[in-house]
Amino acid sequence: MPQTLFEKVWESHVVERTEGRPDLLYVDLHLVHEVTSPQAFEGLRLAGRAVRRPDLTLATMDHNVATGDDTPVDPLSEQQLETLQRNCDEFGVPLYATGSGREGIVHVIGPELGLTQPGMTIVCGDSHTSTHGALGALAFGIGTSEVEHVLATQTLSQSRPRSLRIRFEGEPAPGLTAKDYVLAAIGAIGVSGGVGHVVEYAGPAIEALSMEGRLTICNMSIEAGARAGMIAPDDATFAYVEGRPGAPSGAAWERALDRWRALPTEPGATFDREVVIDVAAIRPQVTWGTNPGMVVPIDGAVPDPASLGDPDAQAAAERALAYMGLAPGTPIREIEVDRVFIGSCTNSRIEDLRAAAAVVHGHRVHPSVRAMVVPGSAQVKAQAEAEGLDRVFEAAGFEWRRAGCSMCLGMNPDVLAPGERCASTSNRNFEGRQGAGGRTHLVSPAVAAATALAGHFAEPSE
Amino acid sequence: MRAFRSVTSHAAVLDRPDVDTDQIVPKQFLKRIERTGFGEFLFYDWRKDPAFELNQPEAQGARILLAGRNFGCGSSREHAPWALQDYGFEAIVAPSYGDIFRQNSLKIGLLPVELPAEQVKALMERARGGEELTVDLEACDAGGFAFALDDFRRDCLLEGLDEIALTLRADDAIAAYESAHDAPVSTLSL
Numbered sequence: 117m118p119q120t121l122f123e124k125v126w127e128s129h130v131v132e133r134t135e136g137r138p139d140l141l142y143v144d145l146h147l148v149h150e151v152t153s154p155q156a157f158e159g160l161r162l163a164g165r166a167v168r169r170p171d172l173t174l175a176t177m178d179h180n181v182a183t184g185d186d187t188p189v190d191p192l193s194e195q196q197l198e199t200l201q202r203n204c205d206e207f208g209v210p211l212y213a214t215g216s217g218r219e220g221i222v223h224v225i226g227p228e229l230g231l232t233q234p235g236m237t238i239v240c241g242d243s244h245t246s247t248h249g250a251l252g253a254l255a256f257g258i259g260t261s262e263v264e265h266v267l268a269t270q271t272l273s274q275s276r277p278r279s280l281r282i283r284f285e286g287e288p289a290p291g292l293t294a295k296d297y298v299l300a301a302i303g304a305i306g307v308s309g310g311v312g313h314v315v316e317y318a319g320p321a322i323e324a325l326s327m328e329g330r331l332t333i334c335n336m337s338i339e340a341g342a343r344a345g346m347i348a349p350d351d352a353t354f355a356y357v358e359g360r361p362g363a364p365s366g367a368a369w370e371r372a373l374d375r376w377r378a379l380p381t382e383p384g385a386t387f388d389r390e391v392v393i394d395v396a397a398i399r400p401q402v403t404w405g406t407n408p409g410m411v412v413p414i415d416g417a418v419p420d421p422a423s424l425g426d427p428d429a430q431a432a433a434e435r436a437l438a439y440m441g442l443a444p445g446t447p448i449r450e451i452e453v454d455r456v457f458i459g460s461c462t463n464s465r466i467e468d469l470r471a472a473a474a475v476v477h478g479h480r481v482h483p484s485v486r487a488m489v490v491p492g493s494a495q496v497k498a499q500a501e502a503e504g505l506d507r508v509f510e511a512a513g514f515e516w517r518r519a520g521c522s523m524c525l526g527m528n529p530d531v532l533a534p535g536e537r538c539a540s541t542s543n544r545n546f547e548g549r550q551g552a553g554g555r556t557h558l559v560s561p562a563v564a565a566a567t568a569l570a571g572h573f574a575e576p577s578e
Numbered sequence: 579m580r581a582f583r584s585v586t587s588h589a590a591v592l593d594r595p596d597v598d599t600d601q602i603v604p605k606q607f608l609k610r611i612e613r614t615g616f617g618e619f620l621f622y623d624w625r626k627d628p629a630f631e632l633n634q635p636e637a638q639g640a641r642i643l644l645a646g647r648n649f650g651c652g653s654s655r656e657h658a659p660w661a662l663q664d665y666g667f668e669a670i671v672a673p674s675y676g677d678i679f680r681q682n683s684l685k686i687g688l689l690p691v692e693l694p695a696e697q698v699k700a701l702m703e704r705a706r707g708g709e710e711l712t713v714d715l716e717a718c719d720a721g722g723f724a725f726a727l728d729d730f731r732r733d734c735l736l737e738g739l740d741e742i743a744l745t746l747r748a749d750d751a752i753a754a755y756e757s758a759h760d761a762p763v764s765t766l767s768l
Contacts, residue, residue: 273745
C-alpha cells in the first residue's frame with residue numbers, strides 16, 4: 117500500500133509494538149534547552165539513571181539569555197542557565213553555551229549544524245520543535261516528563277496521530293512570504309484545526325519555497341494545534357544539508373541520499389484529512405487578536421465579533437478586542453505600533469534578515485517606534501554581519517542584538533510594557549506573551565520592517 | 579506519578595475556548611528549577627481580575643475543572659499541568675485539549691477527560707447549580723457521561739506507574755533497534 121512521508125518515518129522508528137499499547141518510538145535526536153530540562157535531569161538523579169545516548173543529545177541556551185550588555189538577566193535566569201551547564205557536565209551531554217559561537221535558538225541551530233536531516237525523529241521540550249519537519253523529519257515538542265523519558269531510554273511511547281495534508285496550490289503574488297502562507301492556513305483551519313494530526317505541507321507553492329521558508333511554515337504547525345508538520349525532502353533540502361558539520365560525507369552522503377529520495381509520500385497514499393489553500397488569494401497577513409487564528413489580510417479591518425462563528429468564538433473575540441484595545445471595523449493599516457520585533461524560531465534566519473534589511477535599507481525607523489532585530493543564532497548573526505546587514509539595520513535606527521528567543525516570549529529582559537503594541541515576526545500573540553499587558557500582532561519580516569518605518573501596519577511597497 | 583482513581587467534588591467552570599498554557603502559567607515562572615509549588619502562579623494574570631472565574635466563591639476548593647475546547651493549547655510547558663495539580667485540580671473535563679498538554683497531564687496523574695462539547699456544557703450547567711460531580715476512571719464515567727481513554731494510559735494512571743521503569747523493561751528491544759540501525763548523527767563529533 118502506498119505510504120505517506122509521515123508513515124514511513126514513523127514505521128521505521130518503531131522499537132516495539134504491542135497490541136493495546138502506544139508504539140515505542142526511537143528518537144534520533146534530542147534537543148535540550150534550559151527551561152524544560154532541569155526537572156528532568158533531577159528526575160534522573162533521584163532515580164540513579166544515566167543519559168542513555170549523550171551522542172544523540174544536544175543542549176543549548178536560548179530562552180533566558182541576554183541579547184545585549186544593557187540588559188543582563190535576573191538571578192533566576194542565571195540560575196537556570198547555570199543549572200543546564202551543571203547538568204550537561206554531570207551527564208556528559210554536549211552543550212553549546214552562550215559564547216561558544218554555535219549557540220542560538222534550538223530550532224535554528226539544529227538545521228544550521230546539519231543535525232536535522234530527512235527521515236529522522238527529533239524531539240525537544242519545546243512546542244516549536246515542529247520546525248525541523250521542514251527537512252522531512254518527524255519532529256515534535258514534548259513536556260518535561262517525556263524529556264526525562266527520552267534522556268533515560270532514547271525512546272518515547274506514542275499513540276499514532278492522524279494525518280492531514282495541506283496543499284498550497286496556485287501562484288503567489290510577488291512579495292508574499294511563507295509566514296503569510298502559514299498564517300492564512302491557520303486562519304482557515306483554526307487554532308485547533310490540526311489537533312491530533314501530523315500535517316504534511318505540499319503543493320507547488322511549498323516546493324518553490326527556500327528551506328528558510330519551509331522552516332517558517334513547519335514552525336507554526338503547533339499554532340494550528342498540530343504537534344508536527346512535515347515537508348517532503350527534495351533537491352533543495354539536500355543542497356541545504358550538504359556540507360554542514362553534522363551532515364554525512366563521502367560514501368555515507370550517497371547512501372543517505374538514496375534513503376532520503378525514497379521518503380516522499382507515494383502517489384495514491386491517503387490522508388485522514390485534506391485541505392487545499394489557494395495561494396493566489398493570499399495577501400500579507402496581520403493578526404488582530406490573541407491567538408494566531410485571529411488573522412486578516414493587511415488590506416482588511418478588525419472584524420466584528422458578532423460576525424464570527426459560534427457563541428464561544430464570539431465571546432473569545434470580544435475578550436481579545438478588549439485586551440488588544442481595538443474597535444471592530446478599524447482598518448489594519450491605521451493601527452499604530454510602539455515596537456517592532458524581528459526574530460524568534462519562526463523568522464530569525466539569514467533569509468528573514470535579508471528580507472527585512474532590503475526593506476529598511478536607506479530609510480529610518482518611525483520616531484515613535486522602537487525596533488529590534490534578534491538573530492536566531494550566533495552563526496546567523498555572524499553571517500548577517502559579514503553581509504553588512506547589521507549596519508543597514510543600525511543606520512535605520514534598529515537595535516542589533518545577540519542571538520536568543522528574546523521578545524518572542526520575554527523570559528529575558530526584552531519585553532513589552534503593559535499596553536505597548538508590537539508588530540512581531542514571532543509565532544504567538546497570546547495575552548501577555550511578549551510581556552504582561554503587551555499587545556502582539558504577528559506578521560512577516562517584510563511587513564514588520566515596513567511597519568517599523570511607517571509607524572503603522574504597512575507593506576514594503578508602501 | 580500520582581495515581582488517579584476517582585474524584586468527587588464541586589467543579590470550577592472556565593467556559594472559554596483555546597485557553598493557552600501561557601495563561602495557565604506565564605513565562606516568568608518557568609525560570610524555577612523545581613517541579614513543585616506552581617499552584618500560586620496558576621492563571622497569574624487572569625486572577626488579578628476579581629471577576630475571573632476561579633476567583634468566585636463557588637470555585638474555591640474545586641478539584642474538577644470544566645473547560646472549553648482546545649484547553650492547554652500552545653507551549654509544551656509541563657509547568658501548566660503542574661500548576662493545575664498543585665492548585666488542587668485532579669481532573670479536567672473539556673471537549674478537546676492541546677496535544678502536548680494532554681500528554682503532559684497524563685504523565686503526572688492529572689486526568690484530562692474528553693467529552694463532546696454539549697456534554698461538557700451540560701456538566702457546566704449542573705456545576706453552576708452547585709451540584710457535585712464524580713469523575714471515575716475505573717468506570718470511565720464523568721458526571722454520568724462515559725468517556726474513553728486507551729487501556730494503557732488508564733492502567734498507568736490507576737496504578738501511578740513509572741513509565742520510564744516500564745520502558746526500561748524493553749531494554750533488549752531498544753538495544754536490538756540500536757544495533758540494527760546506524761545513528762544518523764552524532765552530537766559528539768561536530
